[in-house]
Amino acid sequence: MTRKVTVNLGARSYDIIIGTGLLDTLGKRLDELGLGRTVLLVSDEQVWALYGERVGGVLEAAGFKVVAAVVPPGEEQKDLARAEELYDLAYGGGLDRTCPVVALGGGVVGDLAGFVAATYMRGVPLVNVPTTLLAQVDSSIGGKVAVNHPRGKNIIGAFYQPRLVLADVATLTTLPQGELLSGLAEVVKYGVIADASFFAWLEACWERVLARDTASLERVVRHCSRIKAWVVERDETEQGLRAILNYGHTVGHALEAATGYRRFSHGEAVAVGMAVAALLAERLGMLAAPEAERIRDLLVRVGLPVTIPADVDTEELLQALYRDKKVVGGRLTFVLPVNIGEVRVRRDVPEGLVRCLLEEARAGD
Ligand code: NAD
Ligand code: GLY
DSSP states (O other): OOEEEEEOOGGGOEEEEEESSGGGGHHHHHHHHTOOSEEEEEEEHHHIIIIIHHHHHHHHHTTOEEEEEEEOSSGGGOSHHHHHHHHHHHHHTTOOTTOOEEEEESHHHHHHHHHHHHHGGGOOOEEEEEOSHHIIIIITSSOEEEEEETTEEEEEEEEOOOSEEEEEGGGGGGSOHHHHHHHHHHHHHHHHHHOHHHHHHHHHHHHHHHTTOHHHHHHHHHHHHHHHHHHHHHOTTOSSGGGGGGTTHHHHHHHHHHTTTTSSOHHHHHHHHHHHHHHHHHHTTSSOHHHHHHHHHHHHHHTOOOSBOTTSOHHHHHHHHHHSTTOBTTBOOEEEEEETTEEEEESOOOHHHHHHHHHHTBTTO
């Protein structure tokens, strides 16, 4: 069943439409938004091979001229050079200020296309059509758009809200299992930070999600979208509350950086980060041990890692922690659960305890 979640941000409000088979409605929905008739349709080669022709056809049938911008898959595409190519295509294709950029793909395509939409002609309408679980529950919502700088991820970016998000869960049927699992880590995150009953549902029904049962996927995307919308409505530009979405990301990002972004998928690194944060919360007396165990247990059951490999150097990890964007005034930021469904942002965790726990969270200990 098609559902709608609205992100209420005054003049920048938009709908997230969630359902199955929604790709075929894209032309009609762009029409309803009253956007210009030329579309820069951004995708990556893998997604384009699966859905590009269909989506292009739907747009053309609705009377839009389509300028296709298909980039190779992968995080390396999220850079200024690739953005410049997209500006060329947009300008050459005749996109004016009223014409939309449509992002068809995962978070890489969404962040890149979103950055181009935010900056081309000082901003043109952005429509997100996310095709990974991570993009449907997280990156397509909330307006963070960015490209990477050689010295850091997502360093050049903006807050730029889309005009519409169309999440067709049918696209998740072609997603490689590893990508589904990576998205599932973010799904578990939402349960821990904001919704105990959703977490309990996941404990009971995770197998249905991994088996890509349509109703379960729709439920997951709906719940997570609601939580993300709720957070973004209250703190669009991450002045405070929005930081709770970074649960698991402090150690997660450091682990990705310390292992050269090759050894762990983003979701796997976040899963380790969530387990470490749960342990940290337990040690600080904030979270009861059985609750911390529930978090670790769910991650393990779905097939996500919860330990730091023995050959990852703790000092290197600590250095990576301090290089993170979330470090303010030299202090590490941790999002720590006090219950399943409730977290606190802490900037006062002693470095000695962090070092100790990074050691303790090693595989084999
Ligand atoms: P991704 O975009 O690289 O997609 C993963 C892989 O899946 C790619 O190879 C892609 O071609 C393929 N794919 C995508 N959809 C498919 C489908 N339906 N069927 C088959 N294959 C498909 O990865 P991702 O995990 O979606 O996104 C990661 C990016 O998102 C990172 O760059 C990260 O920084 C960013 N991100 C942004 C935000 C935000 O708020 N803007 C939040 C979280 C992550
Ligand atoms: N993914 C974190 C955020 O959108 O704030």
